[in-house]
Amino acid sequence: MPPHAFRPPRRDWRGWQFTGPFAAVFVFVFIAPLAYALWLSLFQNRLVGGNAFVGLENYQTALTDPQLWDGFLRVLVFLLVQVPVMLVLALIAALAIDSARLYATGLFRLVIFLPYAVPAVVAVLMWGFIYGDHFGLAADVNELLGTDLRPFAPSWVLASLGNIVTWEYVGYNMLIFYSALKTIPYELYEAAEIDGARGLQVVKAIKLPAVRGAVVIATIFSIIGSFQLFNEPNVLKPLANNVINSYFTPNMYAYNLSFAGQQYNYSATIAIVMGVITAVIAYVVQLRGTRREDR
Amino acid sequence: MSTMKRRTVIGTVPAVLAAGTLAACGDDTEAAATGKPEDLDAALEKGGKLTYWTWTPSGEAQAAAFTAQYPNVEVEVVNAGTATDEYTALQNAVAAGSGAPDVAQIEYYALQQFVLSESLVDLTQYGFTDLESQYTASTWAAVNLGGVFGLPQDSGPMVMLYNQAVFDEFGLTVPATWDEYVAAAEALHTADPNRFLTNDAGDPGFAQPLIWQAGGRPYNVDGTSVTIDLQDEGTRRWADTWNRMLQPGLLAPIPTWSDDWWKALSGGTVASLIIGSWMPGILEGSVPEGAGNWRVAPVPSYDGSPVTAENGGSAQSVLKQSANPALAAAFLRWLNSSPESIAVFLENGGFPSTAAELASAEFIGKAPDYFGGQKINEVCVAASSNVATGFQYLPFQVYANSVFPDTVGTAYTEQGDLNAGLQAWQESLESYGEAQGFQVN
Incomplete structure (x- = not known):
């Protein structure tokens, strides 16, 4: 064997040249902010007394903070009700469009998707005017029909928000399901037809199993979105006076602590606590979802 | 979540970068703390560039009048948001150590917060204490917080605006005491369930002046020790009176400044307002349907004495981050004490904080048609001298x-x-104060 074959391999930077630009941006945009939030969460910067290292004290406070868990419970309830409703509606819409029995499917697809294209703040303001029980549409309906619709009442406001979010995201989820349905090979339908399967049988035996993966993905997105709930309640806050409070959702709580209360450190702690919880729940859902898929 | 993190970081990453800059600037800050009154005219002579944050409607026009007089100085007027939106931006700039303007508008109630974080320049060094006699007692007290930390722009002594047409229609007389006010609220709402004597959906910027007027002094600040008693005699007096309107549903649950509110004012659904003296100008501009119907009267009292409180009002302050504090102070002096600037401010419907303007025959003699020819400033000027201390x-x-x-x-x-x-509220404030290192109660 020629001796040069034993030469130790030269350090090769070519791989880094390819991944370097990505890694730099990734570190700057993802890792650095996370690390900085973690760093912040270990300190307390007080108006009186200045900045001090406090170890895990902020986490201790967060774990026993009734306002944080009040907000958390609220988004959890929101999640458990709103996400299933939205995903079932999206699935029905996707199946309807895919069924080839609908006239002008392109139009339906576009119209259902359209709310997603409206900027969230604009959409919520629009709904705010619809919900207004003094001079909004709700007031007109109440006057016309003698009803007592009050979408901003404390017992209704979560449902009103759920309605807005569902309206916004049904189209988006429908598109995910529809594209999953489109990947089903035609042969499967042919085989089903030869076996004598009809209508709902095809849906049950072919279509639903095929979109299971997409449903898991959409569920994970929706869980993350629910825990992040911020725009919709924050825009409605001035309209739903006193009903949407400063800790309505964990994100709103963190926002108020940081921007009105100058508690950047505690705000970072809450962001991290919520991030960990969201990641754990999303991971569990993914594990369960994929396990069922294997069966 | 990701948005949250990004926001937090945007606000605070520069803090790290700025730490070095601050250390480097240490000497400049020392120098600034020993400014002299002569520095101001020298700075105006020399000129320079200033940034001024304000949401006052006349802000641009005042800056233009200033540069016409002092062509060497360039003033960039920025609307960085109204009130709390601006404070958020300002706090972030202070925390970051850069990005703050030279001069900023800050409402009286928020001034102390910026003094405490050592964000503002004490203008005593430039001889601003000599300006005290130009301002009303209550506005000067608002900026004189262990040093002169701003100059008063305007004031808002509370008065009562009422819709005479609605009062006539329902046979209401102008209430002089709160008992009469509550009785009128009941009479109006009983006669027409769609009408309310006033609106209040819960607004801290409204409740606190009312507590002030009722004799409540819930906060006591002495350096870093704070006493909070939101159940003192005066505060309870307000709360008990207000309960008599809130609980039977006599207060329209319409947030002030909302679209609903403007509609309610145009339509006569809300028949009176307890509000700062800056309101008549705004009402005239925003509710043209009410022309000729509205009048101004003193705020109802608890015991017959004409006591009122300040509702809103702002000062302008010089930020410590300013690279040219002497020039910024010179601009501020012109902005809030020169007759040229105040004339522009008044043209735009503002209500002054300066004694000379409040006493001028022209100002007091105004009798706008919108208010049925009433000399409304007589009432407002009287109110400004009746502000409780x-x-x-x-x-x-x-x-x-x-x-x-x-x-x-x-x-x-x-x-x-x-x-x-x-x-x-008190519990929530106590725990926040303690967490921030204050000695509470």
């Missing part, structure tokens, strides 16, 4: 106001007991 705001009032809806707001929504809401 000794009311202090908290050194974390911006935060305090942000959690008012969580606590007192609940009492409004449930039409419950305001005293219970005030107690909940």
